[in-house]
Amino acid sequence: MRDQQAGAGPSERRLSTKEAAEVLGVKPETVYAYVSRGQLSSRRAPGGRGSTFAAEEVQALARRNRRDSAASTPAGGELSVRTRITLIEEDRYYFRGVDATELAARHSYEEIAEWLWTGRMRPGTAFAAPAASVSVARRAVDALPEHAGPADRLRVAAIAAATADPLRFDLSEDAVLGTARTLIPTLVAALPAVTGARHDDGPLARRLWTRLSGRRPDEASLRVLDTALGLLADHDLAASTLAVRVAASARAHAYAAVSAGLGVIEGPLHGAASGLAHRMLLEVLDQGDAAPVVADELRAGRRVPGLGHRLYSGEDPRASALFALLADVPGAEPALAAARDVVATAARHTPLHANVDLALAVLTVSSGMLATAGETIFAVARTAGWIAHAMEEYGERPLRMRPSGLYTGPRPPQPLPE
Template identity: 85%
Template sequence: MRDQEPSPRDAERRLSTKEAAELLGVKPETVYAYVSRGQLSSRRVTGGRGSTFDAREVDALARRNRRDAAGSSPSGGELSVRTRITLIESDRYYYRGVDAVDLATRHSYEEVAEWLWTGRMRPGTTFTAPAASVAVARRAVDTLPEHAAPTDLLRVATIAAATADPLRYDLSEDAVLGTARTLIPTLVAALPPAGHDRRDEGPLAHRLWTRLSPRKDPDEASLRALDTALALLVDHDLAASTLAVRVAASARAHAYAAVSAGLGVIEGPLHGAASGLAHRLLVDVLDQGDAAPVIADELRAGRRIPGLGHRLYPGEDPRARALFALLERIPRAEPALLAARDIVETTARHAPLHANVDLALAVLTTSCGMPPTAGETIFAVARTAGWIAHALEEYGERPLRMRPSGLYAGPKPPQPLPE
């Protein structure tokens, strides 16, 4: 049934709190909550108590609420958010309607990021970090203990870079894009070197290599694999970290704060840190020379086998497939590729799960001499571009819309004061 448009009479009249609550299907106090969130405007009744509300605003909010309710999942009540950024379907995924694997294998990480942000391709684009931003980020990162995790370093670098940007509260599209193009290279520049001099110019993947691998002169195939991994991981719809970014952006937090929210979420072993678990599993298989005893030990300990399966891909993870294809061109990656295949085949005897991108990242990091945490760093740097894209999109929506209502399940009030 179509929503009815307000009549001319409705457009001219104002509603009482009770009338507004009835039209919205909420309690009167919720109407005032809408006012405090900026979703409704109110006007005090002249010479009396209470407020009145514009009938058109109330009607528009009621229609939005009905659309939002219709968009939620009927099975699990999951939040659904309209987005034009990434689509995942039929074991493939798309950035703004274009096959993401094709984009990642034909364009650099920076070019894919620009496409995600603007819908325009800028061939040859590179990101440059301002000297002042890099200096303050490095000073902040250098104060952390040696055992600090990659996300610790990146969070601190993000906050430090924010303090060096007096225009961070400007949420206009041009300003946020400017932040994105300088924040990502600043994060890479702030990371400590991996045993040799840092590289601070050229493609971002080349700069990141010097922070992750002790091998001073990487071959072109390895650098291409790293660059493609970054591009493949730019975005993946509303993953947990991306949802956190959109919540922050909905509250009109600036871009640095929104990225910091995303970095806080990816530390979980079920998200950004999953590649580190796959790396350690792969190293164990390489050491043992056989996946069977390693898989048996994992299952005996009640642990899930990392690097296998993905809830959004019943078949093969397209990101893993694309990255494995590139790794096959790197001779020194062959042992890790064989170990990964052994893991998949051994597990498939009882659970037919395909390799996901975490296992492919593990092959990349182990074969390039990188530490187990390298995959998490790659993931975080790559996904920062996607977080910025989602923050930009959320800034164009009504503020504070990412505010679900809690379903209270505690003691029924009023309860006596505790003694």
């Protein structure tokens, strides 16, 4: 029976540990886990045996858990998180309700980042990196082996920059915004320049170009790069973004949350996918025909790089926007033709459309960039979205990103191993 102390009002009704566990639908030890996380308060029972819990507080936690469970586990069984940042539906995607491709066509990457973070447009905004952060990040990146990949360099740069920021543990909105506006240009500034001389003036896209290509950029190419950064700034709960939100749920600071995202994009199914498409286009250009190259991919049991996206039934809107701009880039036509050949050839086997990785590959191939350049573009761009999601998660209940494991091993008790 619920324990109600003599003379106490209804709001002071107390539950035993067993009763609280029954209301919450958990084991008694989980009740104490809620206490240790600060989600529930306890009071020693009269006589000092066990603990008691305020009934209203327990019931409020149970209601909150039910709401979170309903929002996090839709009918399909996949994890879902409430967010106001990006919506993807009907082969389009939107940043805070505004068509993302239209935003990228009219605004710079820095302006789009501000829109994601604050919901306000700041025309002409530009990011600048503090000299101290750049210095420590460059020293750390320059110490890496020459074969280090983009994610390695950016992750090390983020960690190094964090050590130069004594206020990194301040998770207030203004503090995190300050971190966001300096971290992204610091990541770019820490990357080695292709020609050896780093240039850190001008728009972020121009600064990034010198880290990707030894060629002098024309305005059309810079526009494609800046648009690509804006288009890739966020894409709902991709794998790397989910990792960022898990880190932010544990109240990791923004540098650490971004580092979690960088640790995920290295996979060939995420940020590194454009590198596979880059190499494929080079093979098509070398052979003059996509058919044998596509055949080799299919014969090996691999997906054709740059084709298909689980969220779009038609062509990826990011790819469509970039292909339209690439048509105006001097020297991009051969790579564009190779990409069209790949799509047409693969369509004989399965009706898949181009995705953003194929469009990035056209940019990197036609600009004389390395195959890893697309991964760098992706990582720098997505940092804006990661920070937006981290900021959103900081406003949620701590440690809510904690699913329960479904144990399928042998049931205890098992004998001690020999």
